[in-house]
Amino acid sequence: MESIPVLTIEDVADIDGILQDYIQKSESDLAVVVDKGGNVLSQFGDLEVIDVTIIGALAAGSFAATKELAKRIGEVEFNALFHQGNGTHMFMTSVDEDTIMITVFGSETTIGLVRFYSTGAAKALAKILNVFRTRTSPGFNFEEGDLGGGAVFHENP
Amino acid sequence: MSIINYARKEIQFKIVYYGPALCGKTTNLQYIHNRIDPGHRGDLVSLATAADRTLFFDFLPVNAVAIRGFSTKFQLYTVPGQVIYNATRQLVLRSVDGVVFVVDSQWEKMEENVDSFRNLLENLEKQNLSLDNIPYVVQYNKRDLPNVAPVSYLEFLFNNRRKRVQTFESAASAGTNVFATLNSVSQLLLHKFSRENQATGATTPAPR
Numbered sequence: 001m002e003s004i005p006v007l008t009i010e011d012v013a014d015i016d017g018i019l020q021d022y023i024q025k026s027e028s029d030l031a032v033v034v035d036k037g038g039n040v041l042s043q044f045g046d047l048e049v050i051d052v053t054i055i056g057a058l059a060a061g062s063f064a065a066t067k068e069l070a071k072r073i074g075e076v077e078f079n080a081l082f083h084q085g086n087g088t089h090m091f092m093t094s095v096d097e098d099t100i101m102i103t104v105f106g107s108e109t110t111i112g113l114v115r116f117y118s119t120g121a122a123k124a125l126a127k128i129l130n131v132f133r134t135r136t137s138p139g140f141n142f143e144e145g146d147l148g149g150g151a152v153f154h155e156n157p
Numbered sequence: 158m159s160i161i162n163y164a165r166k167e168i169q170f171k172i173v174y175y176g177p178a179l180c181g182k183t184t185n186l187q188y189i190h191n192r193i194d195p196g197h198r199g200d201l202v203s204l205a206t207a208a209d210r211t212l213f214f215d216f217l218p219v220n221a222v223a224i225r226g227f228s229t230k231f232q233l234y235t236v237p238g239q240v241i242y243n244a245t246r247q248l249v250l251r252s253v254d255g256v257v258f259v260v261d262s263q264w265e266k267m268e269e270n271v272d273s274f275r276n277l278l279e280n281l282e283k284q285n286l287s288l289d290n291i292p293y294v295v296q297y298n299k300r301d302l303p304n305v306a307p308v309s310y311l312e313f314l315f316n317n318r319r320k321r322v323q324t325f326e327s328a329a330s331a332g333t334n335v336f337a338t339l340n341s342v343s344q345l346l347l348h349k350f351s352r353e354n355q356a357t358g359a360t361t362p363a364p365r
Contacts, residue, residue: 005158012164037252038216038232039160039169051199053218057232058202061213064248140161140168140227140354147351152221152229152343155192155336 019044022121027109176259177269178238292345
């Protein structure tokens with residue numbers, strides 16, 4: 001399955017709409033959609049204390065790391081993973097072959113409720129992500145001159 | 158593969174530091190983390206064993222120049238160099254945009270370097286990718302040590318493909334040419350990104 005190269009404003013609004021509805025119904029704190037390469041596609045919810053870029057990279061790694069474990073019991077991969085904390089928990093579910101949805105939630109809800117509503121949200125996401133993948137990309141128009149000739153990164157002394 | 162997000166006005170790229178065990182991949186990321194403006198980077202995440210060997214990967218998100226109002230976000234990864242962790246290396250290479258191959262310049266590491274370079278080619282091929290179409294540079298690391306192979310020999314081993322690439326003599330522990338390497342591969346992939354988007358005749362949707 002191909003990665004998604006371009007997300008328009010409308011695409012992100014569509015994804016966020018699904019995530020918002022899911023977060024409200026499941027009473028979760030945060031939902032993040034990442035591809036299995038660790039790239040964040042979209043996020044919704046309380047982002048104050050969490051660096052979603054790092055969450056995305058680690059979640060993709062965590063998902064892939066359990067793939068071999070799944071094979072030992074005759075599965076291709078696990079569809080969902082649950083990490084239980086003392087007060088905050090994380091639930092990860094496979095959206096499609098190339099995408100994962102991560103949910104962070106606290107003690108005001110339960111894993112059962114999160115899992116129940118995640119199924120519908122994942123299906124809705126898979127449907128629209130498939131549309132994004134199969135359409136003609138709107139691309140990004142810029143010229144080499146826009147890059148400037150200087151260093152991309154600067155080293156502090 | 159780079160992702161353009163119009164809603165957040167950002168473009169994401171992924172650069173992977175590849176090479177044999179203990180060649181200095183993590184040291185590169187540690188130096189970058191220490192010397193880049195804290196406002197332009199996230200935390201350096203290292204999943205390492207007690208002996209500081211990379212078990213899974215190291216990860217450092219950094220922000221760079223803006224292009225037409227879009228911020229560019231680079232995700233820097235290292236792979237675990239130890240031979241047994243090949244499944245992890247395949248995972249980290251997924252949707253890669255640019256590669257830095259780090260060579261340990263010491264004579265006794267030459268076989269490991271060659272094996273790792275071959276392993277990189279194989280793992281890219283499994284994802285239908287090739288060094289022929291991915292921007293990459295080669296870093297000859299540990300040049301500060303006494304028993305290093307001459308650069309001409311390293312060029313023969315690692316930069317002898319149809320497409321010759323930029324190479325850097327470095328000492329990552331002292332920071333020598335660490336930023337030069339990163340800037341070079343970043344420029345290469347930004348220019349490739351620019352060329353590809355022009356080639357497809359892509360148009361930027363009107364901002365809303």
